[in-house]
C-alpha cells in the first residue's frame with residue numbers, strides 16, 4: 001500500500017523562536033503581515049510600499065517568530081524609531097507596526113512572545129514610550145497600552161458648510177491650488193511648525209512625505225488626483241489641505257465629493273480660509289474629513305455644528321515603557337503628590353508602589369513601601385499620559401481602586417492638557 005501520509009497535516013508542534021530579522025528575510029515577515037491584515041497586494045506589491053520607510057531606518061528592530069519544526073515565519077512585529085511630540089516635547093518613541101501572526105498559528109501565544117521581546121528591546125534601547133494604532137481595541141491593553149487619543153471622522157454636507165459670519169477672515173491671505181509636489185516645500189514647512197508642538201505627531205521624513213503624497217491608482221481609487229490647497233501670505237505658508245475630489249451625478253444634479261486626506265494650519269484665519277476653499281468648490285455636495293483633531297476649529301466655525309456628522313474613533317495607544325522616566329520628564333498642569341501602586345504584567349521594572357511628587361516642570365518618581373493612595377495598571381497611565389483620557393473614567397467604570405479619596409481627581413488635574421493630541425497618520 002502506498003504511504004499517502006502528508007507531513008503538512010501532522011498535528012502542529014508548539015515550538016517557535018523569536019529573533020531579529022534582516023533586510024533580506026523581511027519579505028517573509030511582509031508575507032505574514034500582509035496575509036494576517038488582509039492586505040490586497042501580493043508580497044512584492046507590499047514590499048514596494050513598505051521598503052522605503054524601512055530602508056531609511058534599517059531592519060534591526062524587526063522581529064519574527066519562526067516555527068521550529070517547519071522553519072516558516074509565523075509571526076512578526078516591528079517598530080519605527082520615531083521622533084514624536086509628547087507632553088515633554090519631542091522624544092524618541094517606538095512606533096509599533098507590522099504586527100501579525102499567520103492565521104493557522106493564532107492563539108498559541110506567538111504575539112505575546114513577540115510583544116515581550118519587543119518591549120525588552122525598546123527598554124534596553126533607553127526609549128521611554130511605545131505607541132501604535134490598533135487593528136482591534138481588544139488586543140493591546142493586556143500588553144500595557146492604553147488608548148490615549150481619539151480623533152474625529154467628520155462629514156459635512158455643503159449646503160450647511162458655510163462658516164459663521166464672524167469666522168476670522170484675513171484679506172491678506174491667499175489660497176493656491178497646486179499639484180502637491182509643486183508646493184512640497186510649503187507643505188513641509190507648515191507640517192514641521194505644527195508637528196513640533198502637536199502632541200501625537202511624529203517628524204515626517206522624506207519617505208513619509210513620499211508616502212503622504214503617493215498618488216498611484218491603489219491610493220486614488222475612484223477619485224481624482226491628489227491636490228494641495230495652500231494658504232499663506234507674503235511671509236510664507238500658514239496652512240494646507242491635501243484632498244481629492246470625486247464626480248457624482250444624481251437625478252437632482254451634482255453630488256460631488258471632496259475627500260480631505262490632511263488639513264492643518266497655524267492660525268485661525270488660515271484654518272477658515274482652507275474651509276472656505278473646500279466648502280466653495282462647485283459641484284461638491286459633501287466634504288469628508290477622515291482625520292481631524294478632537295478640538296479642530298471646524299466645529300466652532302460652523303453656524304450649526306449639528307450639521308457636521310462626527311464620529312470619535314480611537315487612534316494612538318501609548319505604552320509607558322519606562323514609567324518612572326516618562327512620568328518624571330512630563331510637565332504637569334497642577335501639583336500632585338501621592339503613592340500610586342502600578343501593576344505591569346510584561347514590564348516588571350515598572351511594577352510597584354511609586355511616590356510621585358509632580359509640579360509644572362516635571363516630577364520626582366521613586367519606589368516606596370508606603371501605602372498607596374491609588375492602585376491601577378500601567379495601561380491606565382498610558383491612556384492618561386497625553387492628557388485627553390481621564391483616570392476618572394477608569395474609576396467610574398470600576399476598573400481601578402482609589403484608596404485615598406480625591407487622588408484620582410488630583411491626578412487628572414495634574415495630567416490635563418488644554419490641547420487634544422492628534423496623530424492623523426496610521427503607521
Ligand SMILES: CC(=O)SCCNC(=O)CCNC(=O)[C@H](O)C(C)(C)COP(=O)(O)OP(=O)(O)OC[C@H]1O[C@@H](n2cnc3c(N)ncnc32)[C@H](O)[C@@H]1OP(=O)(O)O
Nearest residue numbers: 036097098099100101106107108109110111112132135138
Ligand atoms: C500595531 C499593529 O500592527 S496592529 C495589527 C495587529 N494585527 C492584526 O490584527 C492581524 C490579524 N490578527 C493577528 O495576526 C493575530 O490574531 C494577533 C496578532 C492579533 C494575535 O496573535 P496571537 O498569536 O493569536 O495572540 P496570542 O496567542 O499571543 O494572544 C495573546 C492574548 O491576546 C488575546 N488576543 C489575541 N488576539 C486577539 C484579538 N484579535 N482580540 C481580542 N483578544 C485577542 C488572546 O486571547 C490572548 O489573551 P490572554 O493573554 O488573556 O491569554
